[in-house]
Ligand code: C2E
Ligand code: MG
Ligand code: MG
């Protein structure tokens with residue numbers, strides 16, 4: 001069979017691998033069309049300030065409303081998009097949608113919140129991200145202080161000098177920058193010091209086993225202290241239990257995000273939460 005398919009390249013593929021290869025090719029071509037068809041949708045998850053006792057930010061999380069597979073999660077298509085050079089285009093639609101949505105909420109009279117958008121490492125090094133951010137803010141009329149970009153450590157460390165410059169230009173616009181999944185990458189504290197960031201998001205793997213795992217207790221306690229000493233806002237991701245919440249409150253972690261306060265939901269549902277935050281805020285007061 002390998003020969004029939006043209007030999008060479010396909011020689012080592014089993015029929016099963018061929019099937020997977022075909023499926024992958026299909027996914028790629030579907031993904032190329034997905035943007036134009038409006039199949040990329042944003043879900044929103046609230047971030048709560050334990051100090052202000054209110055929703056202060058909302059993270060935009062992309063999903064692909066796939067014609068056959070149903071709702072697909074980013075881990076199943078973002079890496080493919082990066083590989084086939086689609087991530088910049090996806091990044092543009094996501095940023096545009098998120099800013100438009102946030103502006104719409106403000107126009108509805110909701111208490112203003114930051115919308116926080118995940119940025120792929122490629123977007124930092126390729127293309128003109130500061131220009132994109134500026135034009136999206138202009139097009140949507142969203143004021144810069146209501147936008148925050150989330151970048152991962154690994155994305156930054158890959159090309160620290162380029163990242164530093166790009167982020168500085170974005171900071172200069174008045175847009176916030178946070179480090180996502182903090183603790184899972186290899187950022188040196190020296191680099192961290194030089195980057196124009198304002199927020200650290202502690203990765204959810206360190207939060208998961210709080211307050212029982214003593215290593216995680218040390219890591220999270222130290223990270224909160226580090227953030228405070230560097231004048232950075234600190235957010236804990238993946239908060240799912242009140243025990244985790246009490247621990248974080250006790251350590252004076254400023255902001256929390258996780259299933260305890262709400263799953264990622266479509267914009268209309270998020271609107272309900274914004275209008276009736278009393279469904280989640282009492283938790284923050286405990
Ligand atoms: P992330 O930025 O760290 O986002 C947090 C992830 O944790 C989300 O997964 C969210 O649904 C999930 N999560 C929230 N609360 C909890 C919790 O209490 N427990 C647990 N176990 N998980 C929780 P999601 O939506 O599947 O996104 C996965 C990753 O995909 C994101 O991680 C982000 O790195 C990436 N991503 C999402 N949207 C975009 C996007 O628009 N562009 C790019 N480039 N990447 C994106
Ligand atoms: Mg994120
Ligand atoms: Mg994260």
Ligand code: MG
Pocket residue numbers: 180181
């Ligand atoms: Mg992540």
